[in-house]
Amino acid sequence: MKIIRATKEVVVSAGAIRTPGVLEGSGVGNPQILKALGIETKIDLPGVGENLLEQPHHTLVYNGNLEESTNAFYAYITAENLFGERLAAVEASSRARIPEFARASVEASGDGALNATVIEKLFTIQHDIMFKKNATIAEILIIIAVGLQFSDYWILFPFSRGSVHLSSKEDIDKPLFDPRLMLADFDVQTTVAAGRLAKRFWQSEPVAAYVGGQVLPDAVTLPDDATDAQWETWARNNAVPNAHPVGTASMMSRELGGVVDPELKVYGTANVRIVDASVMPIQTSGHLTSTIYALAERLSDIIKDTA
Numbered sequence: 660m661k662i663i664r665a666t667k668e669v670v671v672s673a674g675a676i677r678t679p680g681v682l683e684g685s686g687v688g689n690p691q692i693l694k695a696l697g698i699e700t701k702i703d704l705p706g707v708g709e710n711l712l713e714q715p716h717h718t719l720v721y722n723g724n725l726e727e728s729t730n731a732f733y734a735y736i737t738a739e740n741l742f743g744e745r746l747a748a749v750e751a752s753s754r755a756r757i758p759e760f761a762r763a764s765v766e767a768s769g770d771g772a773l774n775a776t777v778i779e780k781l782f783t784i785q786h787d788i789m790f791k792k793n794a795t796i797a798e799i800l801i802i803i804a805v806g807l808q809f810s811d812y813w814i815l816f817p818f819s820r821g822s823v824h825l826s827s828k829e830d831i832d833k834p835l836f837d838p839r840l841m842l843a844d845f846d847v848q849t850t851v852a853a854g855r856l857a858k859r860f861w862q863s864e865p866v867a868a869y870v871g872g873q874v875l876p877d878a879v880t881l882p883d884d885a886t887d888a889q890w891e892t893w894a895r896n897n898a899v900p901n902a903h904p905v906g907t908a909s910m911m912s913r914e915l916g917g918v919v920d921p922e923l924k925v926y927g928t929a930n931v932r933i934v935d936a937s938v939m940p941i942q943t944s945g946h947l948t949s950t951i952y953a954l955a956e957r958l959s960d961i962i963k964d965t966a
Contacts, residue, residue: 668930668962675904675937676823679708680834682908682918683825687925689772696828702927705772706916710781710906711821712942713838715850715898719810721861722871729803734860736797738790741852750790753845757782760843764820767839777915778820785816785941794944797853801860808870810857813901814850815944818843823907840898850898851890858883903947908937922961923954934958 673681682688686701688708693700742749761778789796796816802809819842826835841847861870862883872878881893911917913926919938925931934954936947943950 665930668932670958671925671931671933672935674935675711675907676834676836677831678933678935678937679823679907680825680831682707682925684828684831687927688824692824696825698825698828702925704913704918704926706909706911706918708824708907709768709772709820709822709916710778710909710940711823711838711904712817712906712939713821713840713904714813714815714817714901714942715819715840715846715894716811716813716901717850717854717894717897717899718875719812719854719857719861719873720875721808721873723803723806723808723869724871725803725808725869726805728805731800731802734799734801735795736799736853736856737793738796739793741797741849741856746790749848753848754783754786754790756845757786760818760845763842764818764839767842768820768822772822772916773820774916777911780915781941782818785818788941788944789816796944797849799853799857799860807874808861810860812850812853812857814846814853816942817846819846820906823904838900838904840900841895847891847894850894851887854890854894903936903942905936905939905942905947908933909940910938911940923958932958932962 671678671681679688683693683696683698686693686699687704689705690700690703739746758779760782761775764778765773765775788794797812797814800811802811819839821838823834823836825831826833860866876893881889908918909916910919910921910923917926919925919933923932923934923938925933936951938954939950
C-alpha cells in the first residue's frame with residue numbers, strides 16, 4: 660500500500676466496493692476492524708464499508724424457435740404490478756416488519772457499526788418510495804436470441820444490508836465483499852413475485868407459441884405449478900449481485916453512521932471528498948449512472964465555490 664500526500668482537494672472515486680478500502684487503508688473506519696488489520700485509527704467512522712445495498716439478480720432461460728435475435732427490452736414493475744389485489748395487505752405487513760428487518764441487518768453486521776434505529780428510519784423512507792410514490796421496484800429484462808430466450812430480473816429496493824472491508828492492509832485489491840443478499844424475507848417475497856411475473860410472460864400467448872422447454876432452472880426444480888416454497892428456495896440459492904452496489908460511505912449525519920456530509924466531505928477530514936455510488940444511502944428506481952453524474956456535477960460546483 661502506497662502513501663500519497665496532497666495539499667489541495669482529494670477526490671476519492673473508487674466505487675462502492677473499493678472506496679471503503681481506500682479509507683480503511685488510510686486509517687479511516689471502524690476502530691475494531693482497523694485494529695484487526697493492524698492499521699492505526701486516524702478517524703473513527705464505523706459506517707465505512709457498512710450499509711452495502713446490492714440488488715439480487717436472477718435469470719430464467721427457455722429454448723425458443725425463433726430464427727432471429729431482437730434488441731433487449733425492459734419492463735419497469737411497480738408494487739401494484741407485482742402484488743395486484745394483495746397490494747394493501749403486503750404494504751401493511753411489510754411496514755409492520757421494518758423493525759425486524761432493521762434488527763436482522765444489525766445482527767448480521769456483528770461489529771457494532773449499524774444502529775437499528777437508523778436503519779429503521781432508512782427502511783421507512785424506502786418503504787414509502789415503494790408503496791406511496793408508486794416507484795418502479797423491480798426490472799425485468801427480456802432478451803430473445805436465436806434458439807434461446809432470457810428473462811433477467813432484479814428488485815430495486817432490497818431491505819438486506821451487507822458490507823465490504825479490506826481483507827489485508829497489504830492488498831487493497833481483494834476486498835471482503837459480503838452483500839448478504841436475501842437476508843430480509845421481504846426481498847425474497849418481492850423477488851418471487853417478480854419471477855412469477857417474468858415466467859407468466861413466457862407462458863402467455865402469442866409469446867408462448869415461440870417458447871420451447873425450460874432450461875434454467877429446469878422444470879423439475881421450478882415447475883409451472885411451483886409453490887412459493889419452491890420459488891423461495893430457488894431464489895435464495897441462485898441470487899447473484901446485480902453490479903449496482905451503493906451505500907458503503909453514506910451521506911448521512913455522522914451520529915447516524917454517515918461517512919460524508921452534504922458537501923461530500925469525509926467527516927473528520929479537511930479536504931477529502933467522495934463522489935461515487937458509495938455515498939448514496941439508499942438505492943434509486945433507475946440506473947445509477949445518471950445519479951452519479953449528478954453527484955459529480957454537484958461536487959465540481961462545490962469545489963469551484965470553495966476554491
